[in-house]
Amino acid sequence: MRRFKGGVHPPECKQLTEEKPIRKADPPKILYIPVSQHIGAPGKPIVAKGDKVDRGQRLTEPAGFVSVPVHSPVSGVVKSIEPFHHPLGKKLDTIIIENDGEERFSSELTAVENWQSLSPKDIIDIAKSAGLAGMGGATFPTHVKLSPPEGKKIDTVILNGAECEPYLTADYRLMLEFPDEIIEGMKMIMYTLGAENGFVAIEDNKPEAVKILSQKLSGSDITVVSLRTKYPQGAEKQLIKALTGREVPSGGLPFDVGAYVQNVGTAKALFDAVALGIPLIERVVTVTGSIVNTPANLLVRLGTQAKELISVCDGTSEPPAKLIAGGPMMGIAQYTDEFPIIKGTSGILILGQKEAAVNEPKPCIRCAKCVDVCPMNLVPTELANFAENSDWEKAEDNHILDCIECGSCSFVCPSERNLVQLIKYGKSEVTNIIRSRKQNG
Ligand code: SF4
Ligand code: SF4
Numbered sequence: 001m002r003r004f005k006g007g008v009h010p011p012e013c014k015q016l017t018e019e020k021p022i023r024k025a026d027p028p029k030i031l032y033i034p035v036s037q038h039i040g041a042p043g044k045p046i047v048a049k050g051d052k053v054d055r056g057q058r059l060t061e062p063a064g065f066v067s068v069p070v071h072s073p074v075s076g077v078v079k080s081i082e083p084f085h086h087p088l089g090k091k092l093d094t095i096i097i098e099n100d101g102e103e104r105f106s107s108e109l110t111a112v113e114n115w116q117s118l119s120p121k122d123i124i125d126i127a128k129s130a131g132l133a134g135m136g137g138a139t140f141p142t143h144v145k146l147s148p149p150e151g152k153k154i155d156t157v158i159l160n161g162a163e164c165e166p167y168l169t170a171d172y173r174l175m176l177e178f179p180d181e182i183i184e185g186m187k188m189i190m191y192t193l194g195a196e197n198g199f200v201a202i203e204d205n206k207p208e209a210v211k212i213l214s215q216k217l218s219g220s221d222i223t224v225v226s227l228r229t230k231y232p233q234g235a236e237k238q239l240i241k242a243l244t245g246r247e248v249p250s251g252g253l254p255f256d257v258g259a260y261v262q263n264v265g266t267a268k269a270l271f272d273a274v275a276l277g278i279p280l281i282e283r284v285v286t287v288t289g290s291i292v293n294t295p296a297n298l299l300v301r302l303g304t305q306a307k308e309l310i311s312v313c314d315g316t317s318e319p320p321a322k323l324i325a326g327g328p329m330m331g332i333a334q335y336t337d338e339f340p341i342i343k344g345t346s347g348i349l350i351l352g353q354k355e356a357a358v359n360e361p362k363p364c365i366r367c368a369k370c371v372d373v374c375p376m377n378l379v380p381t382e383l384a385n386f387a388e389n390s391d392w393e394k395a396e397d398n399h400i401l402d403c404i405e406c407g408s409c410s411f412v413c414p415s416e417r418n419l420v421q422l423i424k425y426g427k428s429e430v431t432n433i434i435r436s437r438k439q440n441g
Helices: 120-129 170-177 179-194 205-219 236-244 264-276 306-312 369-373 380-388 394-398 409-411 420-439
Strands: 030-034 076-085 091-099 156-160 197-203 220-226 259-263 282-288 296-301 322-323 332-334 347-351
Touching: 030 076, 120 179, 120 322, 156 179, 156 236, 156 264, 170 179, 170 205, 170 264, 170 282, 179 197, 179 205, 179 220, 179 264, 197 236, 205 220, 220 236, 220 306, 236 259, 259 264, 264 282, 282 306, 282 322, 296 306, 296 322, 306 347, 369 380, 369 409, 380 394, 394 420, 409 420
Parallel strands: 156 197, 156 259, 197 220, 282 347
Antiparallel strands: 030 091, 076 091, 282 296, 322 332, 322 347
16 A cells, blocks of 8 residues: 555544535625735736726736736626735735626636647646646645746656545545546646656545546546545645655655646646636635534635635534634634635634634653654654744754644644644744845855
């Protein structure tokens, strides 16, 4: 069985929504479109208050190479541009649009029937114009990933259908309901990169998805691989190791070992952009949790507020104690239900009082459980100590930046230490130190 070192087995909790077909949520009256929905420089607005916009119309201009535009998910009028709640947990510049319900569509993209007639550069340009960014949560601009540095040859493309995060089923439903579009998107990626090897990676707790994609791909040069269910199986470096045996070096990226990993949702979005001429203006979101009255997988216009989707799911059986954008392991806890869905929001998880109860952290008992489960071979207890003591030199020397923030260490810690939060804080401090070191030569 293909495997990686470490990892954990949190309760899967996918039964709440895995059998629920994707259903469309009606676009709301007001939509909130943050100009920053990706890793990299935020785009610059090219619309102003009072402007009439169409569905699919570009709202921002990318600010540099590592940047993508956002588009209007509805037709309507720009009400204002101002700081508004963002799932990152702060207020960021947001284009607020009043939906006129007319659904007028206009896009700079053109649907291409025979995409093989396009050059790789054409596909990269379309990915950028369509605003594509990794929809598994990483939100790295797709056109940048499709443009490896000179001299780096990518021979292997891995389509990530692992969806190892508990509760979430958006990718699973996409694989069941849109397999042809996903496969076509993957072929576009392989063609663009000139990659010979293709894998679709799915955890073995999703046998139906394995079956459908295997049938569709039988006789092709793309292999569907059923991976042992273990968190964080869907992390980029763990997938590469499990499928190719190659290890991305410390501080390195997948292209350093000739690999490219893309989430299934992003592959479908690439298909939509190239073959249908539709930019990224909607996505599937799992709205779930034991207190949600009707958990669901919803096709949602970007910019819809979480509270609207909770009400589409008939609300909750008790007042929510914790609201998370994403899943329980890597998601971000929210202070309001007014945050909008963005490109990387795969789920909304709502926990009740009992599930959300948190105990006071206790001192480390040096059991080494966190070390055993760390998939990156780190020593989480030490990294957390370095962060607590602001010992940034030791944090850097001990590879704190290799942490993939999977949360496995916090999950197993019997002392309930906030390991991943401390390490995340340490990573951001060390990143700032490295940046200023570079700036100062
Ligand atoms: S240190 Fe980072 S990579 Fe290792 S288990 Fe903790 S969160 Fe995951
Ligand atoms: S799992 Fe918790 S208690 Fe055990 S060594 Fe790590 S930090 Fe300490």
